[in-house]
Amino acid sequence: MxxxxxxxxxxxxxxxxxxxxxxxxxxxxxxxxxxxxxxxxxxxxxxxxxxxxxxxEEAKAPAAEGHRGIWVFAEQREGEIKSVGYELLSRGRELADSLQAEPSGRGLKTELCAVCLGNNIKNAEQLIAYGADKVFLVDDPALGSQSEDLYAGALVKLIQEHKPEIVLVGATSLGRSLIPRVAATLQTGLTADCTDLAIDTEKRLLLQTRPAFGGNIMATIICEAKRPQMATVRPRVFAKKPFSGRQGQIIKVDFDKAAVTSKTRLLSFVADLKEKIKIEDADIIVSGGRGLEKPENFKLIEELARVMGAAVGSSRPPVDEGWIPYSHQVGQTGKTVRPKLYIACGISGSVQHLAGMQTSECIVAINNDPNAPIFEIATYGIVGDLFKVVPMMIDKLKG
Amino acid sequence: MNIIVCLKQVPGTTKVNINPETNTLMRQGIENIINPFDAYALEEGVRLKERYGGKVTVISMGPPQAEAALREAISLGADEAILIGDRAFAGADTLATSYTLSRAIKKIKDFDLVICGRQTIDGDTAQVGPETAEMLRIAFVSYVSKVEEVKEGLIQVHRLIEEGHETIEATLPALITVVKEINVPRLPSLRGKAKAKSAVIPTWTAQELETDPARVGLTGSPTRVVKIFSPQRTRTGEVLQGSPEEQIDSLIKKLRGSQLI
Structure with a gap:
């Protein structure tokens, strides 16, 4: 080769x-x-x-036969299943259906399965409503503290036993830390932080697209010869599409405590309580950037957010300057958000910021530079001084 | 305590410009640097050595010019450096890279802690750390923002995750990946620079590492880039007109009209 x-x-x-x-x-x-x-x-x-x-091209050995179906790792925390699992099931349903319809599939069923590990997991049947045919549920007190060692061991075992051809995982803190270990043990390919997934139905290949070089260029990546094909996908890239009255099967799997031991131990956890509304879950986000000039001016953003019932976001410079904690950062190296309304104040719109918010339904940009790239993607733009515009907006929305 | 720091030489900017006419990349005149996250890893390694004794060995897999990054690491406090270089390693994805790194770490043999940056700024995958840990079958903790203490075969660290921060205890040997909150890297000292200049940096090839040819480089990489394209910006926006007050009135009307507020 x-x-x-x-x-x-x-x-x-x-x-x-x-x-x-x-x-x-x-x-x-x-x-x-x-x-x-x-x-x-x-x-x-x-x-x-x-x-x-x-x-x-060296003819790669064909992918191992007998791998069938798409799996979604449904991450939970304290028993609550995270939204990204439902998002991936919604997209996974479409991918599984397109594989199912392909004649080369020789009529074998392509199932969509969710796998969920934890303790006292709530609403596992919801995974069926979002498209799963089967749910593998591993519910055990030992899995309560999110030990990645135990999760990795249990996942590897399930994947080896059931041989899915595709495994999709949310690119969360846990997903990005845990899944590379599973991929390494299985010696298969893993693509990080995908922003799009498609299928070459004939070859049954997952086409995994992700930003490369800081988001300036998109790359589509495949994993030809190894199975499963694994990818992490950023939260909120895909929309949730629930079905009503869908039937499926919940399969309870025992956790084999003897098979894995944990080399790490969680001593304590302190929740980040600074944010009133989590930006990942907000319908409206008001974000501030370098144009705010000083940390005190973030109050203006907070006030606008308060009157709109919005969460507060930030581009990278204010976080680097220490004006606001990292948990508020939107962008390639921060969070990906997909609110109904995103208001960018004093944000020029670097590629790295756009990568985290450009799928928002409606984008409003307020910036004094008419040539700022943010206007290229804004639904509505106001070219003006944010220190005049934002207070006026607050007054009008209050009144 | 013997510490191994993995580092990668990367282009000094992620701002790759695209020629709008030819739709191709322009990357002239970009200099190479130590991946910023790896600079935090190196600094933490040197600080731990200063606290607990031992030595810091830096390793980097890359082309011959990556030696410059290793020399810089010595000027910043590393004791030894090894370049992992062989044409057979070229084109490696994260799995093949992790395998190759794990072979080098096994060859070094005597180590308590491996430190990696959380991710590189060119690849952005954050996969090489956890994959290497798994291949070494050692404890792994990601997103470390503080090393609390090391004693009696255990390391206690703080870790930043989406929901907050955790305190974790791991058994040694362990591999940790670090975030930028962990420290402020030092500048090279004069003594360090002199040391870097005269340092002998060996190159370990596939032969020395006894790597399985099927698991390195392009051959050992299950993933492959099949297409590269520019992101589409299709949104057709509207810049509002009039006085600031008129613009705001019009904006609020539009947002209410689409039931966004």
Whole structure:
């Protein structure tokens, strides 16, 4: 497996250098040269007008037979199932149905299953309402403290036993910490922080799209030869779509305490109580950015949020400056949000911020720079001084 | 206490500009740096060494130029550095990278703690830390914001998660990934710079690590990028007109009209 340049036909035109997303192409002695770091993505091959780029693909061993179905890890905390599990089931339902309809599936059923681990888990039947055919429920006092060692052990065992072809997990603190360990044990591929999922139904491949290079470019990633295909997906990327009167099966699985031991122990937990309304769950978010100039001015954002019944968000600079805690940060390195209404005050709209809020239903931008990128994605824009606009808005909404 | 810090050399900016005419990436003149999260990992390793004794070994898997990042790490307080480099390792995804790193860590053998940054700023996956821990079969704690203490084969740390913060105790050897809240990295000292200049940095290849050829580089990477494209910005927005008051009136009317407020 590798990449070669046909020096007979290469003209040294450098069109491959320009398109290489990894910057590994170079022109040496008037011919293209591939440096270390190539991932065989094929961008250069596509760009080459002289068919001088040759990518030899080793025929990968076909994916192990007998893997069937899509699994969603439904994360819970203190017995409450998190929203991202329902979101993934809603998308998983569509993916499973499209696989089911594919003739190459040889009529074998493609089930959508949820797997939930915890102690005193509430409303597991809701997982069926959001699309699951089966729910594997592992409810045990030992799983109450969210020990990742125990979770990883139990999950690996279930996956090895039931052999799903796809496993989807929310890209939460727990998901991003736990699932790489499961993937490593199973020696399979895992794609982090996907913002879109689709299916190549014929090859039964999960097409996993995620932002790369800080969100400037999107990359679609596949896992051809290993099963299951695993991905974490940011919360609120997919909408929840409940069904009414759906039937399904809840399968209680015993937790085998003897099989796994935990190398870590939770000594204490202190909840972050600063936020009145959690930004992840809010219908309306009012966010402030660098344009606020000083920490005191965040009061203006808080006041507007209060009169609108909104949560308070922030772009990255105020968090870096220490004006507001990290838990309020929206963006690629903060939280992804999808409210009905997002009001950005004094936020220029860096790619990193947009990655965390651009799927909001309605975006209002208030900024004094008419050329700020935030206006490119805003539904409504007000070009003006936020220190005049925001207080006036507060007065009008109060009145 | 013997500490291993894993670090990666990354492009110094995530601002990759796109040529709007050709829709291609422009990445001229970007210099390479130590991944910022790994700089916190290194600083924490050096602080723990200062507190408990022992040594800090930094390892980096990468092309020959990654040696510059390792030299910088020595100027910042690391005792030894090893470059993990072989053309066979190129094109590795997180699984193949973790396998290769775990082979190097096993070869170092005598260690109590491995520290990694939470994620890199170029890949942003945050997967290499947990995957490496799993391959080493050692304790793992992510998002560490403070190391409370190390004693009697245990490490006690604070950890930042979405819901708040946890205090966790883990058995050694362990691997932790750290967040930026953990410390403020120091600047290189003059002595460190001199040491970095003369340091001998060995390169460990596939042969030395006795890696399984099927598990490294592109061959050992189950995931593959099949398509790269620019994100679509399709929203057609409206910039409101008039005096500030007129704009606000019009905005409130529109938001109420769509039942958003």
């Amino acid at each position: 590798g990449i070669k340049i046909n020096i007979e036909t290469c003209t040294g035109c450098a069109s491959c250098v320009a398109v290489c997303p990894f910057g590994v192409m170079e022109i040496k002695d008037d011919k293209a040269y591939v440096n270390v770091g190539c991932t065989l993505c094929g961008a250069c091959k596509e760009a080459c007008a002289f068919e001088a780029v040759i990518i030899e």
